[in-house]
Amino acid sequence: MLIANIPNNYYKKQINFGATRKPELVKKVTGFFIDNIDKILKKGINQTSSNIINYAGRALFPPLMILAGSKFTHEDEDSIKYSMLLSPLNACFSLITTLGVTLIGNKFVDKAAKRGFLGEFFRNNAQHLSELKNISALSMTFLAIPVTAKLLSWSLPKVMRKIDDDIPIPQNLNFNIYAQNLKPQFRHLTGENRKNV
């Protein structure tokens, strides 16, 4: 009696589930990509989008390629680790700084165009304004380069020591070694605590 209650299409639906769904999924994914590519291609490619492509490439690929290229050298492992970390860190910092700076530049350009400081060439023309924003974005990214370089050189050794504890502190700065090599009678003269030694 229980078998009679089951509808006739039950088994057919179960069997057809996998067969009909897969090509729909593939169609959906390909259609999604094609629609988005159309939108991107119609909208236009600015300086900011080229910057984002640049930073995405910088974050993803160079560490792998450095690993591949490191087999042809006799350089230390630590220096290669440093160079592997360098590119993604730089990409992160430069993305943050350039996006922040270009947003400020674009707002400034919009306000100046509305008030009429830039002349009639930019007053009511969106195409001309967008090209002017490209120039402002380029100049602002040039200004952001020294800030990112300082951030990178400040953060690189700190991040490296968090990943690897074995990397030594350079000998110029490590005054504890000076205290370590003294006789214990004169050790208090250095001013270092004994616990730090």
Next chain:
Amino acid sequence: MFSSIGRTVQHHITRCINDSHYAAKTLLYSSIALGLCSHVADSFQLGKNKKIEEDKRKYLKYYQLTEGFVSAGAQAAVGLAVIHDKTQNFIIKNLSKTSKKLAKTLQESIVKKNVMKLSSLIAAVVMAKRILVPFIVTPLASLIKKEINPVAKEDENRENIFKIGKYKVDYDHD
């Protein structure tokens, strides 16, 4: 002074809108200049940083410098080759075969311009600069470092006397 700058900017903008080759080339040259400047600035800052050990600091400095100059050349070569009309026609032919929607949109002039920009950027910035160049530069930077800074110098030993860490004396600790 300001009027002349304004005229040049207006001329540049009108040319960018009308000429697709010029617009693609400006994006490419700007990315080359940005990359070179950032690499030189990074090498300058890393060369000064004394929280990294001397050998590694020197390696990073020369790595950044060589990557900057080699990538500039590679980007220019690959990007200008992709912007050329023959390669553009080849790309648009192959893209239009994939779907009918894309084939319709690719006939517009604005879309062709954007395809030129995007393809040149992907080929030059991602393929050449970030995949090919680091693979070549890692052995090249160590060679340059060895040629410019040979390892053992007699004059450096005088300075190292004050760095007591190098000459560890074995006293009896308690």
